Amino acid sequence: MSRSVRRGYPITAFSAVNALGTNTREVMEGLRRGEPVLSPPPEGTPLATVCGRVPRPLPALPDALAEYDSWNSRLVQQALAGIREELAAARERWGAGRVGIAVGSSTAAMDVAERAFGQRDAEGRLPAGFDLLRHGAPEGLQTVVRALSGAEGPAIVVSTACSSSGKTFGSARRWLDAGIVDAVLVGGADCLCQTTLRGFASLGLVSEEPARPFSAERRGINIGEAAGFALVERSGEGPRLLGVGESGDAHHMSAPDPEGRGARLAMEAALRDAGVRGADVDHVNAHGTGTLLNDAMEARAIREALGPRPSVVSTKGYVGHTLGAAGATEAAFVLDALLSGWTPASAGAAPADPDLPIDVALEARSQPLRLALSNSFAFGGSNVSVLFGAPE
Amino acid sequence: MRPAYVRGVGLWSPGHADADSWCRGEPDESVREPGAALLAGPGRRRATPLTRLAAEAFQQAVEAAGCDPAAVASVWVTAHGENENAAAMLDMMGRGSGKLSPTRFHNSVYNTASGYVSIATGNRGPATTLTGGPEIVGGALLEALCQLEAGASEVALVYADEPLRPPFAAADVQAPLAVAFCLSGRPTGARVQLSDPRREEVAAAKRRERFGPLYVSATLPLLEAVVAGRPGTIPLELEGGGSTRIWCVDLELL
Numbered sequence: 134m135s136r137s138v139r140r141g142y143p144i145t146a147f148s149a150v151n152a153l154g155t156n157t158r159e160v161m162e163g164l165r166r167g168e169p170v171l172s173p174p175p176e177g178t179p180l181a182t183v184c185g186r187v188p189r190p191l192p193a194l195p196d197a198l199a200e201y202d203s204w205n206s207r208l209v210q211q212a213l214a215g216i217r218e219e220l221a222a223a224r225e226r227w228g229a230g231r232v233g234i235a236v237g238s239s240t241a242a243m244d245v246a247e248r249a250f251g252q253r254d255a256e257g258r259l260p261a262g263f264d265l266l267r268h269g270a271p272e273g274l275q276t277v278v279r280a281l282s283g284a285e286g287p288a289i290v291v292s293t294a295c296s297s298s299g300k301t302f303g304s305a306r307r308w309l310d311a312g313i314v315d316a317v318l319v320g321g322a323d324c325l326c327q328t329t330l331r332g333f334a335s336l337g338l339v340s341e342e343p344a345r346p347f348s349a350e351r352r353g354i355n356i357g358e359a360a361g362f363a364l365v366e367r368s369g370e371g372p373r374l375l376g377v378g379e380s381g382d383a384h385h386m387s388a389p390d391p392e393g394r395g396a397r398l399a400m401e402a403a404l405r406d407a408g409v410r411g412a413d414v415d416h417v418n419a420h421g422t423g424t425l426l427n428d429a430m431e432a433r434a435i436r437e438a439l440g441p442r443p444s445v446v447s448t449k450g451y452v453g454h455t456l457g458a459a460g461a462t463e464a465a466f467v468l469d470a471l472l473s474g475w476t477p478a479s480a481g482a483a484p485a486d487p488d489l490p491i492d493v494a495l496e497a498r499s500q501p502l503r504l505a506l507s508n509s510f511a512f513g514g515s516n517v518s519v520l521f522g523a524p525e
Numbered sequence: 526m527r528p529a530y531v532r533g534v535g536l537w538s539p540g541h542a543d544a545d546s547w548c549r550g551e552p553d554e555s556v557r558e559p560g561a562a563l564l565a566g567p568g569r570r571r572a573t574p575l576t577r578l579a580a581e582a583f584q585q586a587v588e589a590a591g592c593d594p595a596a597v598a599s600v601w602v603t604a605h606g607e608n609e610n611a612a613a614m615l616d617m618m619g620r621g622s623g624k625l626s627p628t629r630f631h632n633s634v635y636n637t638a639s640g641y642v643s644i645a646t647g648n649r650g651p652a653t654t655l656t657g658g659p660e661i662v663g664g665a666l667l668e669a670l671c672q673l674e675a676g677a678s679e680v681a682l683v684y685a686d687e688p689l690r691p692p693f694a695a696a697d698v699q700a701p702l703a704v705a706f707c708l709s710g711r712p713t714g715a716r717v718q719l720s721d722p723r724r725e726e727v728a729a730a731k732r733r734e735r736f737g738p739l740y741v742s743a744t745l746p747l748l749e750a751v752v753a754g755r756p757g758t759i760p761l762e763l764e765g766g767g768s769t770r771i772w773c774v775d776l777e778l779l
Contacts, residue, residue, distance in 0.1 A: 292635035307671035332630035379651035513640025
């Protein structure tokens with residue numbers, strides 16, 4: 134094979150805030166304990182299910198950003214605080230104008246819009262002070278990330294539903310390759326809201342019990358909330374962003390192609406981008422939602438693209454499906470695995486579905502890891518696979 | 526970063542069925558709904574107005590460029606997303622059982638248009654949907670140029686937005702707008718290159734009057750210059766936008 138293996142770009146810092154904890158250390162300790170953390174949905178949810186809720190209140194935004202304050206913005210602020218020093222160092226090293234922003238979200242602060250609709254007056258007017266562009270639309274996310282990070286380079290918000298934050302790694306890679314920036318803040322956030330809880334319920338996909346991806350006893354998904362960020366730089370120390378593959382299913386708006394063609398194309402594109410072979414991938418953090426259709430098609434696509442070797446987990450049984458934040462959240466789990474050599478059990482997977490042709494990890498494992506892949510698939514058939522490598 | 530070349534453009538807005546009509550400045554009142562012919566069958570019936578709007582501009586630009594719609598990479602931009610659908614869902618949740626319809630839900634994501642178009646054309650290539658504040662107009666062009674740099678042979682860049690509707694905003698006369706550019710790395714036609722941010726005065730009364738603060742209308746000076754064959758430096762921002770990062774396009778004709 135004549136492909137050139139790419140060195141990729143170092144990820145010099147990453148952070149995660151989700152149901153397992155309000156900082157990265159707490160999240161990773163929670164993952165190692167593996168205890169159930171999913172909890173009942175927000176008050177007023179007409180639905181029997183459990184959710185991945187961030188476990189405690191978080192500080193409000195500073196006064197200068199008060200009009201952008203929302204639970205989603207607080208998740209963002211909390212996750213950015215976890216990489217504050219590295220962000221400052223990157224601004225210092227490269228110049229703030231050379232630090233770009235590519236972040237993702239699906240519904241952003243839609244919970245604020247939901248409450249505002251409940252407070253409409255007799256003429257149907259929303260409460261004074263509500264502005265969709267600050268609350269409910271991802272524009273507010275961009276403003277908050279820009280202000281809190283101090284990054285002054287190019288900025289985009291990717292909004293491709295559940296692949297949103299995964300795809301931000303693709304933009305980072307292209308921007309660095311093109312030489313227009315020297316560092317990119319990637320990641321994203323989505324908080325719990327009735328729109329997504331009731332929306333997934335309308336599709337008949339929500340499980341009453343904690344989700345059990347890849348299990349013979351799976352019953353569907355749980356929704357979670359999260360924020361996660363990573364700093365990808367032109368040079369430095371850390372696990373490496375080696376390749377990103379993006380594809381479309383061209384099949385259905387809200388159901389994956391049962392043959393997994395789009396999923397396979399995304400994984401193959403990530404391998405090609407990195408110049409590595411599928412058989413060399415050690416670990417996969419699967420999209421693994423816990424629906425019958427996703428698990429079957431993803432397992433087939435993993436087998437076809439990577440062969441039987443990689444240890445496959447879904448971490449959605451721990452934190453729920455964090456939608457637009459899933460790519461960033463699961464990237465943090467993969468980056469932690471590359472640094473520690475420890476991978477969690479695929480939560481709730483035992484007894485594994487015997488029809489899946491992949492190695493689902495029913496127990497936590499310790500193994501040297503060189504290459505690990507993270508998958509995110511979304512409505513509209515939007516797929517992304519991100520390949521990470523161990524530090525050099 | 527290497528420059529890109531505009532191989533085709535597309536535009537749709539009520540009264541203007543294409544870019545030439547817009548540039549002539551004479552609205553045709555019979556133009557009320559985008560054709561969006563590529564969305565055939567059930568996909569067309571279920572598609573949202575924003576999706577039909579975006580699909581029409583995509584189709585025009587790709588056909589003008591002689592590109593295969595099943596193979597072209599695409600970058601879709603919408604600042605306000607499916608806001609009409611979002612309002613309908615927010616309203617539904619406050620009534621009766623408070624349940625949502627599955628079609629409304631999957632039609633509420635920002636990548637609804639790219640999803641429908643990929644299904645209609647069988648395109649399994651990369652597509653992304655971007656949003657954000659006023660800077661997204663230039664940010665999306667940057668993303669498209671970087672995709673060309675990364676090896677895509679052509680990229681369709683599609684901007685589409687509807688004005689915010691009540692109750693999100695006061696009802697007014699703003700029109701929806703979609704503008705598309707089919708870009709290639711192969712030298713031909715109009716060359717676009719992103720340049721250092723700087724401000725230039727542009728005459729823009731026409732777009733302000735018709736589209737108000739709709740961010741995507743910041744693409745119109747570029748579209749008009751390409752159609753007219755008029756080189757120059759064109760800022761991708763509305764007057765008084767005040768964003769942190771303003772991109773300009775240097776347009777040259779080969």
